[in-house]
Amino acid sequence: xxxxxxxxxxxxxxxxxxxxxxxxxxxxxxxxxxxxxxxxxxxxxxxxxxxxxxxxxxxxxxxxxxxxxxxxxxxxxxxxxxxxxxxxxxxxxxxxxxxxxxxxxxxxxxxxxxxxxxxxxxxxxxxxxxxxxxxxxxxxxxxxxxxxxxxxxxxxxxxxxxxxxxxxxxxxxxxxxxxxxxxxxxxxxxxxxxxxxxxxxxxxxxxxxxxxxxxxxxxxxxxxxxxxxxxxxxxxxxxxxxxxxxxxxxxxxxxxxxxxxxxxxxxxxxxxxxxxxxxxxxxxxxxxxxxxxxxxxxxxxxxxxxxxxxxxxxxxxxxxxxxxxxxxxxxxxxxxxxxxxxxxxxxxxxxxxxxxxxxxxxxxxxxxxxxxxxxxxxxxxxxxxxxxxxxxxxxxxxxxxxxxxxxxxxxxxxxxxxxxxxxxxxxxxxxxxxxxxxxxxxxxxxxxxxxxxxxxxxxxxxxxxxxxxxxxxxxxxxxxxxxxxxxxxxxxxxxxxxxxxxxxxxxxxxxxxxxxxxxxxxxxxxxxxxxxxxxxxxxxxxxxxxx
Numbered sequence: 001x002x003x004x005x006x007x008x009x010x011x012x013x014x015x016x017x018x019x020x021x022x023x024x025x026x027x028x029x030x031x032x033x034x035x036x037x038x039x040x041x042x043x044x045x046x047x048x049x050x051x052x053x054x055x056x057x058x059x060x061x062x063x064x065x066x067x068x069x070x071x072x073x074x075x076x077x078x079x080x081x082x083x084x085x086x087x088x089x090x091x092x093x094x095x096x097x098x099x100x101x102x103x104x105x106x107x108x109x110x111x112x113x114x115x116x117x118x119x120x121x122x123x124x125x126x127x128x129x130x131x132x133x134x135x136x137x138x139x140x141x142x143x144x145x146x147x148x149x150x151x152x153x154x155x156x157x158x159x160x161x162x163x164x165x166x167x168x169x170x171x172x173x174x175x176x177x178x179x180x181x182x183x184x185x186x187x188x189x190x191x192x193x194x195x196x197x198x199x200x201x202x203x204x205x206x207x208x209x210x211x212x213x214x215x216x217x218x219x220x221x222x223x224x225x226x227x228x229x230x231x232x233x234x235x236x237x238x239x240x241x242x243x244x245x246x247x248x249x250x251x252x253x254x255x256x257x258x259x260x261x262x263x264x265x266x267x268x269x270x271x272x273x274x275x276x277x278x279x280x281x282x283x284x285x286x287x288x289x290x291x292x293x294x295x296x297x298x299x300x301x302x303x304x305x306x307x308x309x310x311x312x313x314x315x316x317x318x319x320x321x322x323x324x325x326x327x328x329x330x331x332x333x334x335x336x337x338x339x340x341x342x343x344x345x346x347x348x349x350x351x352x353x354x355x356x357x358x359x360x361x362x363x364x365x366x367x368x369x370x371x372x373x374x375x376x377x378x379x380x381x382x383x384x385x386x387x388x389x390x391x392x393x394x395x396x397x398x399x400x401x402x403x404x405x406x407x408x409x410x411x412x413x414x415x416x417x418x419x420x421x422x423x424x425x426x427x428x429x430x431x432x433x434x435x436x437x438x439x440x441x442x443x444x445x446x447x448x449x450x451x452x453x454x455x456x457x458x459x460x461x462x463x464x465x466x467x468x469x470x471x472x473x474x475x476x477x478x479x480x481x482x483x484x485x486x487x488x489x490x491x492x493x494x495x496x497x498x499x500x501x502x503x504x505x506x507x508x509x510x511x512x513x514x515x516x517x518x519x520x521x522x523x524x525x526x527x528x529x530x531x532x533x534x535x536x537x538x539x540x541x542x543x544x545x546x547x
Contacts, residue, residue: 036090037401041416042408043351045318051405051412052352055087055371057395062373064112064177065307065399067363069119073371073399078108078378082126082148082157085399087371096148096157102129102141105379107169110143110176115214116184122150123214124157127176127188129169138491141169143176145188145212163216164228168206170194172502175207177240177307179247185219186212187230187247187263189237194489194502196272199233207234207271209249209263223266233269233292237261239308239325244342248323250305251295254487254504255449258302259295260323260336260345267293275508276300283508296345301427301448303330307361307373311335315368315404326359326372328380329387329427333359333372350421356400357381357391370402383464386455387428428452442521445514449506450522458526464501466494468522477533480519481541512538 036055043050061078068074073085080101084093101109107129115123129143144165148157167190175191192199192207199207202224211230213219218228239250240263247263257276261269268290270278276298278287286292299305307326311319323345325334331354337347352359360375376392408415436443436456447456453465460467468474471494473483487505491498506515512535523529 039412039415040400041355041418042405042412043402044417044419045316048316048318049405049408050316050402051408052355053401053403054395054398055090055401056085056092056399057397059373059397059399061108061375061378062397062399063108063110063360063375065361065363065371065373066112066114067365067371068114071365073363074112074114074124075373075399076109076112076126078110079103080109080128082109082112082124084155087365087401093155095150095155098126098128100128100130102131102169104171106172107141107174110174111178111188113178113180113186116180118150122152124148124150125163125178125186127178129174132166141171141193143167143169143174143190145186145216147216161216164188164210164212168193168195168198168204170502171500173236175234175237177238177249179240179242180214181242181247182245184214186210186214187240187242188212189234189240189249191236192234192271196235196487196489196505199235199271200268200273202227202229202232205229208232209234209237209247211265230265231263231267231269231293233267233271233274235271238306241308241310241323243310243312243323244338246342248308248310250308250325252304253298253300253302254509255302255452255506256298256300256509257295258299258305260297260305260308260325261293261295262343264293267291269293269295272505273508280508281511296343297336297348299330301424303332303334303424303427304328304358305330305334306359306375309362309364309370311364311368311370313364313368316370316402324362324364324370326362328358328360328375330424331355331357331359331388332421333362350424352418353421353425354389355418356398357388357393357396368404372400372402374398374400383461384452387452437525440521440525442514442517442519443525445510445518446521449510449518453501453503458522463497464499466492466497466499468526470527471495474522474527475529477537478541480522481515481533481538482545484515484519485538485542486545507542512536512542 038054041052062075063078065075080098082096109128112126115121132140132142145163147161149159170193173191175189177189188210198204209231210228236252237249249261251259270292273286274283309324323336333351335349336345339346357376362372374397376396381388381391458468485507488503491500515538516533516535519533520531524531
């Protein structure tokens with residue numbers, strides 16, 4: 001009997017320790033997420049630890065990700081497909097491919113929102129660019145907002161209905177991010193599509209925030225009767241979220257003054273007359289005649305802010321009551337703490353710089369997990385290699401998950417522990433040798449404002465950005481000054497090659513003396529031309545073209 005007692009006791013001990021082991025394993029499984037997840041690193045906050053893991057890889061330029069009421073991640077891919085991802089299994093499904101989508105550089109299938117009563121009305125709204133075949137000129141790029149019905153049984157999207165069409169489009173600056181407000185209105189951000197002056201024209205729907213009924217009609221209480229236009233003066237907003245009874249938006253600046261704004265009905269946000277705050281001489285003149293809504297925060301050098309969401313979950317208490325922002329050029333996640341009123345950003349924290357490259361968008365799950373999508377396989381890293389360190393990498397593009405862990409434990413002992421970044425890192429490729437002598441007058445202005453596109457050596461980027469070496473655009477002093485002040489939006493020919501990428505103007509961001517120093521650097525250091533540009537000449541041309 002004693003033998004059996006010891007035998008049963010042994011079984012009992014084995015069962016007990018097995019049970020404890022299973023409990024621990026279950027806890028670890030819950031901490032790490034599903035088995036398909038790949039743990040990457042740990043973010044160490046003041047009190048919390050956040051596991052950073054990969055839940056999907058080898059995606060085709062995801063542009064929008066949003067959390068669906070079905071507990072799936074819905075996302076668009078830039079070339080024209082709408083997809084669903086089960087975050088618990090990693091299973092992906094293409095719901096729809098839209099042949100009409102016109103894909104090239106920043107054009108393609110862009111933003112998406114789901115109907116706020118999706119369980120009752122399973123409708124999906126997407127915004128994309130297309131070619132208007134009825135237009136014979138080169139100005140035939142347009143965009144449209146289209147609504148689809150979701151069929152759960154077939155797991156597909158059907159029955160497209162055009163909500164808004166014939167939105168002006170272009171090679172870039174098509175904007176595009178959407179949110180749905182508490183009163184069930186769609187807010188759609190449109191870019192200026194290179195028509196900077198059009199952003200101030202209320203009859204044009206580019207460079208605006210549009211407010212749209214869920215059936216595609218114009219709301220009766222919009223600021224302008226019969227018009228979708230909700231606010232004006234926008235350049236290229238690519239982040240938007242409705243939170244705390246407000247609409248927050250992120251917006252790309254030219255070479256300066258990326259912005260976060262609170263969007264309000266009928267307001268003017270200044271572009272192209274104001275970049276960032278009203279704090280320069282010619283901006284102040286405009287702001288004396290027009291009431292301009294100034295941003296909550298700006299970034300110079302620019303970080304290319306993109307996806308925007310609001311975090312107020314107890315899971316990561318340090319980030320509660322904060323806007324969460326992704327950035328492309330900045331390659332980081334920004335946590336922007338709001339004050340109690342929601343009207344001010346009181347703190348900015350930077351995380352994950354250059355860990356995953358360009359981060360395009362994000363969404364927050366009901367459990368407080370944050371999902372990020374990268375954008376490393378798009379045109380930008382390919383055309384501006386000198387700005388990026390080793391992009392794309394194996395597995396791009398990816399969806400990355402941030403989830404709180406109570407105690408990382410031995411399971412994650414091999415993972416790197418990262419903290420908040422103390423400052424903005426150098427944006428361009430640290431391995432790229434910049435041969436510009438910054439002691440020369442105008443050199444620093446060139447590196448900040450011109451080198452990101454024209455390259456530090458002025459050679460430009462083939463088939464994308466024209467060179468600044470031995471060209472009539474540089475040797476013709478008046479043409480050089482005029483172009484630098486006002487920028488370019490039309491197609492041009494340089495040394496026998498055609499270029500059609502937009503160039504921002506610097507009339508607002510640089511004064512006449514700075515422009516003279518910058519252009520003299522281009523003429524004397526990059527070219528063998530005389531230093532003859534004066535501030536007075538810049539002033540004369542500025543006044544003559546009303547810039």
